[in-house]
Amino acid sequence: MLATKTRKMLTLYQIIYRNQCMSRLYLPGREGGMGLSEVNHQHRATIVSIGQYIISSCNPKLMKIKDHHENRESSTTSIIKLATHFGKDCLTNRVENQNKPATDIAYKKYTSSIEEWSNHKREKYLPTELSQEYIDRDGSRDWLKRGSLHYDQERLILAAQDKGPLTNAFKKMSCLSNNNKCRFCNTEVESVGHLISSYKVLLGDGYYTDRHNGVCKYLHWKICKCSKNPGNIYPNEQLGMTTTPFTMTT
Numbered sequence: 001m002l003a004t005k006t007r008k009m010l011t012l013y014q015i016i017y018r019n020q021c022m023s024r025l026y027l028p029g030r031e032g033g034m035g036l037s038e039v040n041h042q043h044r045a046t047i048v049s050i051g052q053y054i055i056s057s058c059n060p061k062l063m064k065i066k067d068h069h070e071n072r073e074s075s076t077t078s079i080i081k082l083a084t085h086f087g088k089d090c091l092t093n094r095v096e097n098q099n100k101p102a103t104d105i106a107y108k109k110y111t112s113s114i115e116e117w118s119n120h121k122r123e124k125y126l127p128t129e130l131s132q133e134y135i136d137r138d139g140s141r142d143w144l145k146r147g148s149l150h151y152d153q154e155r156l157i158l159a160a161q162d163k164g165p166l167t168n169a170f171k172k173m174s175c176l177s178n179n180n181k182c183r184f185c186n187t188e189v190e191s192v193g194h195l196i197s198s199y200k201v202l203l204g205d206g207y208y209t210d211r212h213n214g215v216c217k218y219l220h221w222k223i224c225k226c227s228k229n230p231g232n233i234y235p236n237e238q239l240g241m242t243t244t245p246f247t248m249t250t
């Protein structure tokens with residue numbers, strides 16, 4: 001309807017002539033066409049793309065949406081039924097998995113992004129480390145997948161992993177300053193690694209030990225949970241910690 005009105009207006013203003021071949025209007029200029037965008041086609045192409053996205057996804061929430069559109073929506077409102085109708089021979093039944101998106105274009109983008117990240121001058125260290133044999137790749141990325149951290153905490157960890165914070169070492173490397181010494185101890189180079197785990201004053205004040213103990217406490221709790229040993233747990237001398245009990249609630 002909109003396309004018909006557009007063509008009527010184009011004819012009225014003599015941009016096209018009456019009964020001109022419609023296909024030529026919508027072909028790109030390099031093919032000798034007029035490069036007009038066909039609203040109806042754009043609408044159908046978008047529905048086919050969304051339908052393909054829902055069909056291929058292995059996300060549990062999208063699988064529920066897929067089920068709903070396949071079995072409960074009518075043929076005029078179901079995205080999947082409309083996509084199947086509009087996109088004959090264009091849809092694929094492949095389902096994505098954790099390592100391979102379903103469509104070729106998504107897979108191409110996925111592999112090129114991994115490659116670019118692995119070759120990035122500053123950020124390549126994490127992907128390189130993650131690809132080592134001794135690393136549990138899924139376990140190392142689980143925290144991101146679960147998304148249970150506040151975005152402020154998440155971005156801080158991501159930035160530290162990418163060596164992104166504006167440390168003095170980074171400033172000197174980028175020629176923003178001549179001094180790369182730590183702003184706190186003023187003796188060692190201020191790198192992300194130095195601030196996170198080798199700043200002597202913080203070590204002396206026990207901050208690193210507290211964090212270390214927190215990790216041990218969590219591991220201890222997890223191990224006890226796995227061994228089905230509920231009740232008060234005393235993460236004591238063995239772990240070099242205080243004897244404050246904490247109770248498992250789940």
Ligand SMILES: [Zn+2]
Pocket residue numbers: 182183184185186187188194199200
């Ligand atoms: Zn320092």
